[in-house]
Amino acid sequence: MKHSVKLRKPLLKQIKADNLKGSIIQSQPLWVRIFHWGFAISLVVIISTGLQLHKPAHFLALNFSKVLVAHIVFSWFALGFLALRFTDALIRKDDSLIPKIRDLKHFPKLMAYYFYLRSSPPPARKYNSGQLLIYFSWFLVFLLASFLGLASYWQGEHLIWVWRLVGGFQMIRWIKFMISIYFLATIPVHIYLSLTEDISRLQAMVTGYERRPPKKN
Amino acid sequence: MISRRDFLKLVVKGAVLGNFSQLITPPLAKAVAAGEIHKLPVVMIETGTCTGDSISLDNIWTPTFSDILTNILDWRYDWIMNQVQGQEAYGILQETYEKMPQEYILIVQGSMIQRDNGHYNHVGYENGKLITGIELVRRIGLKAKYVVAIGSCATYGGPVAGYPNPTQSTGVQDILPERRVINVSGCPAHPDWIMGTLLHLALYGEPELEKFGRPKLFYGETVHNRCPRRSFYDQGIFATAIGQKECLFRVGCKGPVTYSDCPIRRWNDRFNWPIGCNTPCIGCTEPGYPDLMSPFTSHLPDIPFPGGTKVNTDSIGLGVLGLTSVAITGHVVTSLYKGRIQKNLLKTSSKTNHRPALKKAQGFHKYWLKKTNKV
Ligand code: HEM
Numbered sequence A: 001m002k003h004s005v006k007l008r009k010p011l012l013k014q015i016k017a018d019n020l021k022g023s024i025i026q027s028q029p030l031w032v033r034i035f036h037w038g039f040a041i042s043l044v045v046i047i048s049t050g051l052q053l054h055k056p057a058h059f060l061a062l063n064f065s066k067v068l069v070a071h072i073v074f075s076w077f078a079l080g081f082l083a084l085r086f087t088d089a090l091i092r093k094d095d096s097l098i099p100k101i102r103d104l105k106h107f108p109k110l111m112a113y114y115f116y117l118r119s120s121p122p123p124a125r126k127y128n129s130g131q132l133l134i135y136f137s138w139f140l141v142f143l144l145a146s147f148l149g150l151a152s153y154w155q156g157e158h159l160i161w162v163w164r165l166v167g168g169f170q171m172i173r174w175i176k177f178m179i180s181i182y183f184l185a186t187i188p189v190h191i192y193l194s195l196t197e198d199i200s201r202l203q204a205m206v207t208g209y210e211r212r213p214p215k216k217n
Numbered sequence B: 001m002i003s004r005r006d007f008l009k010l011v012v013k014g015a016v017l018g019n020f021s022q023l024i025t026p027p028l029a030k031a032v033a034a035g036e037i038h039k040l041p042v043v044m045i046e047t048g049t050c051t052g053d054s055i056s057l058d059n060i061w062t063p064t065f066s067d068i069l070t071n072i073l074d075w076r077y078d079w080i081m082n083q084v085q086g087q088e089a090y091g092i093l094q095e096t097y098e099k100m101p102q103e104y105i106l107i108v109q110g111s112m113i114q115r116d117n118g119h120y121n122h123v124g125y126e127n128g129k130l131i132t133g134i135e136l137v138r139r140i141g142l143k144a145k146y147v148v149a150i151g152s153c154a155t156y157g158g159p160v161a162g163y164p165n166p167t168q169s170t171g172v173q174d175i176l177p178e179r180r181v182i183n184v185s186g187c188p189a190h191p192d193w194i195m196g197t198l199l200h201l202a203l204y205g206e207p208e209l210e211k212f213g214r215p216k217l218f219y220g221e222t223v224h225n226r227c228p229r230r231s232f233y234d235q236g237i238f239a240t241a242i243g244q245k246e247c248l249f250r251v252g253c254k255g256p257v258t259y260s261d262c263p264i265r266r267w268n269d270r271f272n273w274p275i276g277c278n279t280p281c282i283g284c285t286e287p288g289y290p291d292l293m294s295p296f297t298s299h300l301p302d303i304p305f306p307g308g309t310k311v312n313t314d315s316i317g318l319g320v321l322g323l324t325s326v327a328i329t330g331h332v333v334t335s336l337y338k339g340r341i342q343k344n345l346l347k348t349s350s351k352t353n354h355r356p357a358l359k360k361a362q363g364f365h366k367y368w369l370k371k372t373n374k375v
């Protein structure tokens, strides 16, 4: 049922005052949002072109040198967005993406919640421990994949020690493929949880603001 | 004597024309006759090997191979070529070792078999004692001027070191960490690669080596970068089965990860090469061959599991993705059933604690807030 009545200002105020939940606060600064969507789009391109490089789909019949160029260009974009986020974190002294012992301690309880053994998730800092672990692992494997990508890009001219360390080109490929699989397995989990746990967080990733209940004492 | 620059040119020209040895021999023979170079003594030890590299080397286009042997290299000990046998032959090896230290080239063909102190591989008999391959290679190798490992087995372990590697085999460099081993890999190594490396050693010393210890003049570029089917690859035109004339990437071609000059040098007196007869390159010159390159018809290697089974990488990827989808679907269904999704969405999407109820004041277009009990 939709009400489209015009209300007097004092009444509106009154409604807001004693009825609105929590307050609107900024939770995702602009740079975080730019990073998030820029990185997400780049990663989609990187992974889909990477999989194409892995096993060309016949029905697509894409120009392969362009696929490789797209793969590399978007990798640079992604690294750029990551650098933005990193600088932003340094400036704001933001450690919300770094897992701490405290977060890890909550992890079993969080799992209990996901397996319906608890009715509510344990308290958390900005992100819950599960998300935090996924995000953090993403940064690590992304940097690893980019580094290996760079090594394969240079064809053994630079970063020779990397080739020796992993045991050659075929291993570089293999590790990158596995990293792609890791992304492909965890990204859906991330999307699923963002859509079903707290939708206002998703809104915050777009507008920057989220409505948060007042802190209980 | 020809300059090093001319030599390097001949390496490429000889590859293209297919007469590498023919081009290289006359100036070298002259140089030897003029006393500009000495004949380099060469000994070859065969360890865990199929002797394929000797066969390959013997296939170098005659008559130039015999020319090389008589003019440039002093081929002293080699099981395939020995003119004598038994102690007499072995004596030549010992004599070279004792009388020509830091002068001879040691060629090793075959894998270093390490299991049980190397006793699955005996290569000599001295004073009533069997000599193992690793022992002899270490002994002769430490006093050699150059150590050259030829073939995939001697360079990186090769098929002999294939999973699960029951003999704990490895390449020569691993058992001779004290000194640099020049790796001439390949299964087998191309005769030009072996002879070219030896000639470079005889004339100019150690050639420039690439990341895995192979001479750059032969292993400086990937097969893929010089492949005649590269334009198919770049346009995304792929063969769907072995035997077709397009790029063989989809049927497992390892050209993109394999360093060698096969596309220009080709095989059997430059008659043909794998991609020329529509079968993929199997990456025989790379460390980790054959395990990392097989199945030869698929892009990535299978993953070995303890117990001897191997699982296809793509299947593992698909399996992981399948499990994730099942898990998420299961969670969605359960959450819907338990009402968790509904509750979470309601809780986090509505701005207000409860919908405000309004009461219209009589007679006016005015509204009052209805008192409710909810907070
Ligand atoms: C998150 C980051 C990245 C991911 C997930 C990724 C993933 C992949 C995948 C799955 C492949 C196909 C491997 C195969 O043959 O099976 C590939 C190939 C390749 N990637 Fe990346 N990549 C990433 C970053 C980069 C970067 C930063 C570069 C270069 C600067 C790069 C350069 C390449 C190149 C040159 C290839 C072709 C290698 C080949 O022939 O297999 N990649 N990548």
Ligand code: SF4
Pocket (backbone or CB within 6 Å): B223, B224, B225, B227, B228, B229, B230, B231, B233, B246, B247, B248, B249, B253, B254, B255, B256, B275, B281
């Ligand atoms: S056939 Fe092999 S080496 Fe040749 S272009 Fe295709 S993938 Fe590269």
Ligand code: SF4
Pocket (backbone or CB within 6 Å): B186, B187, B223, B258, B259, B260, B262, B273, B274, B275, B281, B282, B283, B284, B285
């Ligand atoms: S084409 Fe590939 S498999 Fe064949 S000899 Fe050359 S490197 Fe080895």
